[in-house]
Amino acid sequence: MSQETVSVEADFTSREAAHAAKDRLVRAGFARNSIDIDREGDTYIVHLPTREANRQRAARILRGRAVIESAKSTGWAAADTLGSNRLLTLGLAALVGFAIYGMTNRR
Numbered sequence: 001m002s003q004e005t006v007s008v009e010a011d012f013t014s015r016e017a018a019h020a021a022k023d024r025l026v027r028a029g030f031a032r033n034s035i036d037i038d039r040e041g042d043t044y045i046v047h048l049p050t051r052e053a054n055r056q057r058a059a060r061i062l063r064g065r066a067v068i069e070s071a072k073s074t075g076w077a078a079a080d081t082l083g084s085n086r087l088l089t090l091g092l093a094a095l096v097g098f099a100i101y102g103m104t105n106r107r
Contacts, residue, residue, distance in 0.1 A: 004051060004052065005049045005050060005051060005052075006049070006050065006051070006052050006055050007047060007048070007049055008047075008048045008049075008050055008055055008058040008059050008062065009045055009046065009047050009048070009062075010045070010046050010059075010062035010063055011043050011044070011045055012043070012044045012045075012046065013042065013043065013044070013073055014044065014073065015037075015039075015044055017044070017073075018037045018044035018045075018046050019037070021046045021061075021062055022035045022037060022046060024061050024062075025046075025048060025058065025061055025062070028057070028058075028061055030048060030050065030054075030058065034048065034049060034050075035047070035048050036048075046062060048062075
């Protein structure tokens with residue numbers, strides 16, 4: 001890396017999310033061959049050397065989507081938990097039913 005370049009990095013929890021981030025960077029105009037994906041344990045790190053002028057834009061592209069990817073993976077985990085636990089699903093459905101009944105039955 002020359003003196004004029006800075007490093008932008010973001011962590012992702014899955015390989016697919018890291019590759020999606022790399023694709024977003026490429027669509028935004030960054031060179032595909034300069035973007036590296038490294039694995040450290042269960043974390044995938046997307047690393048991009050870029051000029052100082054592009055640092056904030058690259059960080060925004062990486063971090064903005066990282067939050068969405070994290071929320072999406074958490075949502076899928078919650079859905080898997082609900083799908084595998086019938087008693088919890090029935091309890092939540094009953095609670096929602098009582099709440100709707102209580103809201104519509106007010107005078």
